[in-house]
Amino acid sequence: xxxxxxxxxxxxxxxxVAGSLLWCLPARGEAEGRGGQSGSDQLIGRDxxxxxxxxxxxxxxxxxxxxxxxxxxxxxxxxxYGFYRDREGAPEMAALAIGGGVEIRSGWAAERIQLGAVIxxxxxxxxASDKDGTQLLKPGQESFSVLGEANLTFRMHGDxxxxxxxxxxxxxxxxxxxxxxxxxxxxxxxxxxxxxxxxSYIAGYVSKIKRKNDDRFIPLSQAAGxxxxxxxxxxxxxQQVFPNGSVVGAIGERTFDVMDTWHAxxxxxxxxNDMLSLRLSGQVTRQKSxxxxxxGDFSTHLHAAMLEAVVPRGSLRIAASRAGRNKGLQTPxxxxxxxxxxxxxxxxxxxxxxxxxxxxxxxSSDPSQGLSMFVNHAKGRTPGSGWKLDPDQSESDVTLDxxxxxxxxxxxxxxxxxxxxxxxxxxxxxxxxVDARFIVNYEW
Numbered sequence: 001x002x003x004x005x006x007x008x009x010x011x012x013x014x015x016x017v018a019g020s021l022l023w024c025l026p027a028r029g030e031a032e033g034r035g036g037q038s039g040s041d042q043l044i045g046r047d048x049x050x051x052x053x054x055x056x057x058x059x060x061x062x063x064x065x066x067x068x069x070x071x072x073x074x075x076x077x078x079x080x081y082g083f084y085r086d087r088e089g090a091p092e093m094a095a096l097a098i099g100g101g102v103e104i105r106s107g108w109a110a111e112r113i114q115l116g117a118v119i120x121x122x123x124x125x126x127x128a129s130d131k132d133g134t135q136l137l138k139p140g141q142e143s144f145s146v147l148g149e150a151n152l153t154f155r156m157h158g159d160x161x162x163x164x165x166x167x168x169x170x171x172x173x174x175x176x177x178x179x180x181x182x183x184x185x186x187x188x189x190x191x192x193x194x195x196x197x198x199x200s201y202i203a204g205y206v207s208k209i210k211r212k213n214d215d216r217f218i219p220l221s222q223a224a225g226x227x228x229x230x231x232x233x234x235x236x237x238x239q240q241v242f243p244n245g246s247v248v249g250a251i252g253e254r255t256f257d258v259m260d261t262w263h264a265x266x267x268x269x270x271x272x273n274d275m276l277s278l279r280l281s282g283q284v285t286r287q288k289s290x291x292x293x294x295x296g297d298f299s300t301h302l303h304a305a306m307l308e309a310v311v312p313r314g315s316l317r318i319a320a321s322r323a324g325r326n327k328g329l330q331t332p333x334x335x336x337x338x339x340x341x342x343x344x345x346x347x348x349x350x351x352x353x354x355x356x357x358x359x360x361x362x363x364s365s366d367p368s369q370g371l372s373m374f375v376n377h378a379k380g381r382t383p384g385s386g387w388k389l390d391p392d393q394s395e396s397d398v399t400l401d402x403x404x405x406x407x408x409x410x411x412x413x414x415x416x417x418x419x420x421x422x423x424x425x426x427x428x429x430x431x432x433x434v435d436a437r438f439i440v441n442y443e444w
Contacts, residue, residue: 048401051346053175054265054283054337056239056249058192058200059161061153062105062116071107076100080440081122081181083134087433095127095134095141099181100441101148114153121145122181122213135180135213146215148185156191164189166210166217171202171237172251172263172285175334180212184334187217188232200239202251207232209333224258224332226294231256233333245269257291259298259330263337279308283337287329300324302348306339314361325351325383340378343397343420344435347380349390354380369403369412391430396421414441 064071079100085093099122106115127134127141138144151165168176168185176183190204208217221229237251250264265283272278288299304321319339323329329336329348340347340356347354356378364370379394397420404412416439424430 049342050177050179051335051343052337052339052341053170053172053177053335054339055170056172056200056202056237056251056265057170058194058202059153059163059190060194061155061159061161062114066107068107068109071105073103073105075103075105075443077103077441077443079181079442081136082438083136083180084436085134085433088431090431090433091133092131093133094131095136096125097122097127097136097143097181098125099123099145101182103149108155112155114155116149116151116153117147118149118185119145120148120182120185137181138213138215144215146182146210148182148210159193159195160191161193162189162191169206169334171235171334172265172337173261173331173333173335174206174233174235174253177212177334179335182212184212185210190235195241197241197243200241200249201237203236205232205234220255220333221258221294224255224295224330226258229258229294231258244271254290257294258289259295260286260288260290261330262286265337275311277310279306279310281306281308281339283339285329285337295330298327300327300329300350302329302336302338304339313363313365313367314359317356317358317360319356319358321347321352321354323348323350323352328352340380342376342378342395343399343418343437344422345378345380345393345395347378347395349380349382351383352380352390353382354378369405372401372403374399389428391424391426391428393422393424393430395423412442415439416441 077100080098082096083094099120101118101120103118104116108114121144122137123143124137124141127137129141132139132141147166149166149168151163151167154162156162166185166187168183170176186206187208188204188206190202192200192202194200206220208219209223210217211223219230220233221231233253233255235251235253237249239247239249241247246269247267253261263283263285265281267279267281270278282305285302287301289295289297301324302321304319306317306319308315308317321338321340328350331346335341336346336348338346338348340354356376358374358376360374362370362372364372376397377394381392382390397418400417402415406412418437420435422435423432
């Protein structure tokens with residue numbers, strides 16, 4: 001691969017960030033046309049970055065209360081995914097797959113019980129065996145399908161739910177991590193409440209995981225690296241969303257005889273005026289071995305912070321993080337909540353100090369549809385030496401999205417194109433590579 005342009009890639013990303021500054025402010029007529037909306041009502045939502053999971057939500061009802069048969073639904077969620085990675089001095093990775101999910105839900109029996117299931121699949125269109133490793137398909141570029149979710153939800157009181165069976169989560173370090181064709185799903189029993197405003201909570205036991213490129217459920221301890229492991233995880237978490245959108249939350253997760261993970265976060269939102277809001281976010285993760293320490297005795301941490309300036313159609317951000325020197329953060333069950341977890345890298349290796357700048361821009365008055373984009377540039381340095389050395393690296397990303405208007409309650413077409421360039425210091429054993437992805441989602 002010709003990498004002669006590598007020194008210009010970060011400059012190009014910085015140029016895109018700077019250019020976004022000029023785009024973010026709306027025209028005078030646009031601002032005046034919003035009438036009595038408050039500043040927070042005008043602001044765009046967060047970028048849809050599936051490699052980052054930071055929300056501590058509860059158990060969410062899949063549909064409003066309705067009779068068992070009248071409320072039943074079948075939802076088709078097809079997906080086409082093309083993946084290409086060209087790494088210096090290593091074989092290419094490439095595949096094109098089609099698949100997605102079919103979601104089947106009942107209504108509520110006696111306003112208390114709901115049944116649900118999701119069948120996932122990924123079928124190869126293009127995928128040579130010597131270009132394996134994309135994780136769109138099973139190892140060896142094999143197609144697969146799986147009953148990824150099959151559960152019963154019991155409404156205890158109001159929005160407080162109990163769910164048992166195969167299900168999905170979007171929690172820090174335990175998540176769908178939906179960055180390929182099929183997400184991670186889990187087996188377990190949890191109770192909780194999910195709220196956009198106010199208090200959300202979740203607690204329970206998760207025994208198994210089906211990883212994104214597999215059709216088997218295995219114990220969580222085995223997914224973490226314990227040969228023939230049989231143990232699962234207990235977890236409990238809370239999140240409070242205040243009226244102005246500020247957030248505090250914390251969650252604890254213990255995989256028996258493997259590790260404990262504790263994560264806390266906070267976000268303050270300050271509306272400067274109707275056109276500008278500032279968001280200051282911070283998080284702390286503590287992770288250490290537990291019990292018999294079956295994947296080794298360790299203790300590590302991650303501290304991260306981010307400042308965002310948000311206007312009606314765009315945002316600018318700066319972020320930084322620092323990981324513990326003893327070991328990198330372990331993420332065998334999903335994505336990292338680190339603000340620097342972008343398309344490819346999480347920037348949470350042992351001792352890694354990293355920073356990031358980025359910008360987002362929506363070209364539509366409704367950020368939930370139309371054309372939008374976001375760019376990020378992150379750089380990390382590690383203190384390792386000898387056999388522990390991890391190469392210093394940077395990542396420059398561009399993501400383009402187009403969402404067609406929604407049809408009632410169902411989403412329309414969503415086209416996404418993503419390109420990442422990772423530059424690793426060659427003198428430390430690093431290899432540069434380009435990662436390109438094209439995804440088409442639909443729902444009916």
